[in-house]
Amino acid sequence: MSRNQTKKDASTSTRRAIINLLKQQGGMDVMALSSQFELSGMAIRQHLNALKEEGLVTHEEEARPMGRPTKLWTLTPAADRFFPSGYSELSVSLIHSMKEAFGNEGLDKPLAVRNKNMQEQYLHFIGDASGIREKLERLADIRTSEGYMAEVKDQDDGSLLFIEKHCPICEAAAVCSGLCKNELQLFNTVLGKDVHIERVEYILGGGRNCIYKVSGKLL
Incomplete structure (x- = not known):
């Protein structure tokens, strides 16, 4: 050379x-x-x-x-x-085709199946993690492996921030809001009922990251 x-x-x-x-x-x-x-x-x-x-x-x-x-x-x-694009062009094309064929309601079933499968996968990966912080750290690992570049940060008020610095399905989510809605529901399910989680920054809303504020029994 x-x-x-x-x-x-x-x-x-x-x-x-x-x-x-x-x-x-x-x-x-x-x-x-x-x-x-x-x-x-x-x-x-x-x-x-x-x-x-x-x-x-x-x-x-x-x-x-x-x-x-x-x-x-x-x-x-x-x-x-x-950065990972999640096969955005194919995803967007399929979403448009399904909307044309079945309407917006026609997307609900496949999104529900996707959410259920991800729930099972995430719960298995998180396993016997004890406390919200450990659960979030494991969730960050699996989301990072999927291209979301996730991390957990402590806040002065005792809460935690779950930060995703990249969205590999951003283009698909832009034409199918159910993907983002299901994401929040997914996090609520895998973290448990004692956890309060809210989205405080949103890439599709003009934010640099998707950020979730998490509070509860942080032990």
Whole structure:
């Protein structure tokens, strides 16, 4: 392999890693990215500018208490192609076909079957987990394996946040709201009756993530 090719491959790998990190963390400035990759600010800017030319990242200025505003870099919708899509085109096409053939009510039965199967799968995976936190951690594992990039975060009021940073079925959910409605019901079922869960941020509602606030007996 030529030296130029090796250098090109390294740049491609770094840029993909930057995309993954921005997906995980949201807006980041050059300094924060530089510390993560142990690269100079100049090198990070070169990568970001290259990604911007491809339409994969954008930036907005954020005011700081002291000094000049800083640029926060975020992904554009075009970057979604690097993450699991859940066969979105096929799913959307099938949903439209079913609506045309059976109407909106015709979707209820297959969605109910899907929800039941996922319930059984998730309950088996969560198994004998004790307490909401452990259940959420296991739920995050299975959702991450499905492409949702899920994690659990503690809150000062004692509640927990269940955060999904990517939606692999976003395009299908946009034309079939039942998918998202069933998701909330699914979480309620697998976490148990002593748990209160509400969606506080929603990707399809313009949010960066889907976030659920979870409270109850957090032991």
